Amino acid sequence: MALWRASSIHIASLLGLLSCLILHYTTTTTTVAAIRARTIIHNPSPMELPIFREAPAFRNGDSCGSKEVDRIHIAMTLDANYLRGTMAAVLSMLQHSTCPDNLSFHFLCAYSDAELASSIKSTFPYLNFTVYRFDSNLVRGKISKSIRQALDQPLNYARIYLADILPADVKRVIYLDSDLVVVDDVGKLWDVDMEDKVLGAPEYCHVNLTLYFNNAFWSDPILSKTFQGRSPCYFNTGVMVVDVDKWRKGGYTKKVEEWMELQKQKRIYHLGSLPPFLLVLAGNIKAVNHRWNQHGLGGDNFEGKCRNLHPGPISLLHWSGKGKPWLRLDSRKPCVVDHLWAPYDLYRSSRHFLEE
Numbered sequence: 001m002a003l004w005r006a007s008s009i010h011i012a013s014l015l016g017l018l019s020c021l022i023l024h025y026t027t028t029t030t031t032v033a034a035i036r037a038r039t040i041i042h043n044p045s046p047m048e049l050p051i052f053r054e055a056p057a058f059r060n061g062d063s064c065g066s067k068e069v070d071r072i073h074i075a076m077t078l079d080a081n082y083l084r085g086t087m088a089a090v091l092s093m094l095q096h097s098t099c100p101d102n103l104s105f106h107f108l109c110a111y112s113d114a115e116l117a118s119s120i121k122s123t124f125p126y127l128n129f130t131v132y133r134f135d136s137n138l139v140r141g142k143i144s145k146s147i148r149q150a151l152d153q154p155l156n157y158a159r160i161y162l163a164d165i166l167p168a169d170v171k172r173v174i175y176l177d178s179d180l181v182v183v184d185d186v187g188k189l190w191d192v193d194m195e196d197k198v199l200g201a202p203e204y205c206h207v208n209l210t211l212y213f214n215n216a217f218w219s220d221p222i223l224s225k226t227f228q229g230r231s232p233c234y235f236n237t238g239v240m241v242v243d244v245d246k247w248r249k250g251g252y253t254k255k256v257e258e259w260m261e262l263q264k265q266k267r268i269y270h271l272g273s274l275p276p277f278l279l280v281l282a283g284n285i286k287a288v289n290h291r292w293n294q295h296g297l298g299g300d301n302f303e304g305k306c307r308n309l310h311p312g313p314i315s316l317l318h319w320s321g322k323g324k325p326w327l328r329l330d331s332r333k334p335c336v337v338d339h340l341w342a343p344y345d346l347y348r349s350s351r352h353f354l355e356e
């Protein structure tokens with residue numbers, strides 16, 4: 001079994017090279033409609049799950065602690081259609097982590113699908129992970145149609161219920177979408193000083209929040225005052241550090257649900273699970289360095305056009321938007337940024353091919 005070590009120099013030079021290429025060859029779109037995505041195109045039967053290569057073993061550096069407080073908890077959803085993305089995300093974290101043995105993964109799954117869990121197990125034999133069943137009935141009645149069908153999948157809302165699903169001894173968790181790779185030590189994100197905040201994420205204060213809510217919201221004398229006394233900024237819910245303890249004590253699940261219920265009665269926004277998060281928390285989060293969510297690489301919500309990297313250092317690349325790197329690579333029409341995802345792809349074949 002080979003032992004892989006994080007190779008950030010390699011990534012850095014690759015990024016440098018690619019950003020030059022990107023400047024020359026891609027079309028830039030101006031929309032900042034970066035939201036996470038979950039597409040369920042069909043529900044493949046377990047036997048149709050793709051086959052992945054086994055990831056190598058990763059071992060802790062000498063500086064790693066052995067106390068329970070040294071453990072890093074990561075939560076992600078687990079879905080057959082995004083499995084290839086999940087595998088790449090996990091591999092990227094193990095590969096760049098200083099203490100890979102101390103990562104604990106918590107996967108939220110809409111069905112109790114033993115095949116998904118065994119796929120993770122055979123790809124990452126040494127991974128410490130737990131699969132939880134997310135009861136989609138919790139949200140089914142609360143989801144209203146958004147502008148993109150993929151955003152309306154119940155599992156997309158699972159992040160709201162993290163604090164209820166995770167064991168009580170988990171006090172902090174990093175929630176991550178499945179369409180991203182981490183190219184830095186995730187421990188640095190884990191160690192962010194949350195101050196007294198319940199949620200930490202990069203903030204984008206230049207984004208005009210007005211556009212995320214409709215006229216029914218802004219013309220209502222009470223609703224339109226929701227953000228009064230705060231300086232609300234857009235944040236992407238695909239990368240969040242959550243103080244689950246504070247979330248539980250503050251009853252945040254209920255607060256987010258209440259906005260979803262209002263949306264169901266009286267349409268006040270266009271997107272899926274993002275706006276209720278903004279309504280409850282925008283202007284009251286811990287701002288994390290932008291390097292932790294280079295989002296929008298999947299392009300816009302309608303066409304998924306190629307997007308540039310934003311300037312500045314990068315610790316996490318996120319293909320939010322319609323396009324997904326594995327689909328574009330398979331279609332042989334990848335965007336330049338998709339080549340940054342490819343090194344983490346563990347996909348070997350679908351079961352239709354002969355095995356080696």
Ligand SMILES: *[C@@H]1O[C@H](CO)[C@@H](O)[C@H](O)[C@H]1NC(C)=O
Pocket residue numbers: 060064065066067068069070071099101102
């Ligand atoms: C971190 O990993 C080391 C090495 O495997 C192990 O000895 C230690 O107990 C781990 N700490 C936690 C909190 O899991």
Ligand SMILES: *[C@@H]1O[C@H](CO)[C@@H](O)[C@H](O)[C@H]1NC(C)=O
Pocket residue numbers: 104128129
């Ligand atoms: C795996 O992580 C859990 C916490 O999520 C911990 O209780 C358990 O001891 C860990 N198992 C191993 C083998 O480190």
Ligand SMILES: *[C@@H]1O[C@H](CO)[C@@H](O)[C@H](O)[C@H]1NC(C)=O
Pocket residue numbers: 208209210211
């Ligand atoms: C935000 O968008 C609204 C609606 O298009 C516009 O009226 C408002 O001036 C914009 N605000 C800023 C700060 O650009």
